[in-house]
Amino acid sequence: MISLTTERLLLRGPNEGDIDPLATMNADPEVMRYIGDGSVLPLDRDRTAAGVARAQREWEECGFGLLSVVVRETGQLAGWVALTVPTFLPEILPAVEIGWRLSRQHWGAGYATEAAGALLRFGLIDCGLDRVVSVRHVDNLRSKRVMDKLGMRFGLETVMPGHGQPVAVHEITRAEFDAFEMTTAP
Template sequence: MTTDRLLLRLPDDDDLAPFAAMNADPEVMRYIGDGSVQPPDSAAAGIARAHREWHERGYGLLAVVVRETGRTAGWVTLTVPAFLPEVLPAVEIGWRLGRQHWGNGYATEAAGRLLGFGFAECGLDRIVSIRHVDNQRSRRVMDKLGLRFAFETVVPAHGRPVAVHEITHAGRTDGGPGARTPR
């Protein structure tokens, strides 16, 4: 999949170092899971899981590559948010970018493309996005994508507060990035 500035593709070994660097950056991981950095081998496990999910479900995690430079900026995903059982059944859209790529609109651009894919190609009717309640950067991306606040809750595994946002296929009337039909 492509956007004007990005290539979204299945992750491969070239993504191991950029993914591991993101997972080891305390500022990137601040609002993710329990807020801890992840060990280097978590990148390889994530790439293997991405390939399994695409094979089993027809959607999953994609590396986000800046077309102009060829550098991996991070990833975007459609996945089942098993960590928050109360929202199930659901598919979540999420993203993680290396800090050097923040502020360029890449998260909105990549997630908008994948959101459109989820509705148009996967036949999803509802997509959620879940953020730590203090993560205002992700909230702004969710707002730009047309996701609307649904409720707050806590993640059972670690008790951190999260906000759940959602969008339905029928609710995509704003013409935003997720409303576009994939090329």
């Protein structure tokens, strides 16, 4: 498992101390509003702990996975960012998806873009991925803005198997990422 540092954030492997704050975040109906069909039961502590354990295994198996997002100035856990295989949407496979979830108190500070940008770079450059996707509920405009800021382009709209919610798939290739980085570099 890796650690990444950005200007304001530390992205590190999840640990036991992250479980309670992540469970609190996962229990917030507004945070979970666009997860699944919107009626997802909040993830309690046990389900959150299982997710942390799964994330640790994913790093061992795939060489990428979930990282906890920590605000460097305060040491506070803001949420997570992850690279994972989106098995929940078979029609776009093979693919690796980038996703994020932040507690509401950390919304609007640019942390999602900063964290996802660092992990996207890791996936495309260090892991050698050719393409990364991101999937959002079509009404989740906050996530769309993050995807736009990352240089991701709209790929397709489809529905989620099982619950039929409409989702938009955004994507970026390694070549597009390289060109985007050149145009946004200071």
